[in-house]
Amino acid sequence: MIQFMDVSKTYPNGTIALSNIHLTIEQGEFVAVIGLSGAGKSTLIRCINRIHEISQGTLLVDNVDVSRLKGRHIRKFRRRIGMIFQSFNLVTRTTVLNNVLVSFVPELPMWRKLTGVFTKLQKVKALEALDKVGILDKAFIRVDQLSGGQQQRVALARTLAQSPDIILADEPIASLDPVTARIVMDDFKNINRDLDISVIMNIHHVEIALEYADRIIGIRKGEVVFDGPASMVTQSILQEIYGGKWEAEKASMEEQAAYV
Numbered sequence: 001m002i003q004f005m006d007v008s009k010t011y012p013n014g015t016i017a018l019s020n021i022h023l024t025i026e027q028g029e030f031v032a033v034i035g036l037s038g039a040g041k042s043t044l045i046r047c048i049n050r051i052h053e054i055s056q057g058t059l060l061v062d063n064v065d066v067s068r069l070k071g072r073h074i075r076k077f078r079r080r081i082g083m084i085f086q087s088f089n090l091v092t093r094t095t096v097l098n099n100v101l102v103s104f105v106p107e108l109p110m111w112r113k114l115t116g117v118f119t120k121l122q123k124v125k126a127l128e129a130l131d132k133v134g135i136l137d138k139a140f141i142r143v144d145q146l147s148g149g150q151q152q153r154v155a156l157a158r159t160l161a162q163s164p165d166i167i168l169a170d171e172p173i174a175s176l177d178p179v180t181a182r183i184v185m186d187d188f189k190n191i192n193r194d195l196d197i198s199v200i201m202n203i204h205h206v207e208i209a210l211e212y213a214d215r216i217i218g219i220r221k222g223e224v225v226f227d228g229p230a231s232m233v234t235q236s237i238l239q240e241i242y243g244g245k246w247e248a249e250k251a252s253m254e255e256q257a258a259y260v
């Protein structure tokens, strides 16, 4: 369970990115965070695994106060939280399998780190993770020979191999075409449902957010202006989240969808 208790975040330059956030996210939820560019979506997600430090309030993950973690405790804590980025963050000049095996590096003793020797069990786990996202057949192919969608699935497999409780996804489909975006979203949905892994995703595509997520959190200027089931999101709620800019956002999304 993730709990934001009166959490605020002000960046050193004085920008207030989050103001007095109160949220509880139960284990196994699929949450989409939506809002205009600059609303605070990335900041919200990145405070959970402490890429960003909160400035005020308390943030608990399974009753652990995230701000108090130090040293090896923070590294251990981060192992339970997978992170997926828009840009995949893969080593493209090596194989898919090697990229997934990287997730085990923090667990290896020093001699194995230096020699790059992974155990049989780790290799099996990596291959299972690739199977889960439907690209087992690509295991021995170099990453730079894969499409963007396939690369994002490698990133997802790498995260899965670390057996996380939570996956944070920061714009995971932003650089994918609409058809590929749906394939990747299907993977997120399957992982969430079958493995009971919480998914908290920051996403610009409202239509896809409403289709896949169970819960929508709408952020505007650092504040939560909507929090409820995707089925309750109406046009007027979207107006509230996006302000007067909703019509323009909608038009740009429709334009993107027309490329399919």
Ligand SMILES: Nc1ncnc2c1ncn2[C@@H]1O[C@H](COP(=O)(O)OP(=O)(O)OP(=O)(O)O)[C@@H](O)[C@H]1O
Residues within 6 Å of the ligand: 011, 012, 013, 015, 016, 017, 035, 036, 037, 038, 039, 040, 041, 042, 043, 044, 202
């Ligand atoms: N490292 C930083 N230093 C200073 N200000 C920042 C920093 N990162 C983000 N901000 C500011 O904090 C606010 C929230 O940014 P954030 O990236 O969380 O928004 P976002 O909703 O994720 O936007 P986008 O959809 O464009 O990624 C913005 O005003 C942004 O300019």
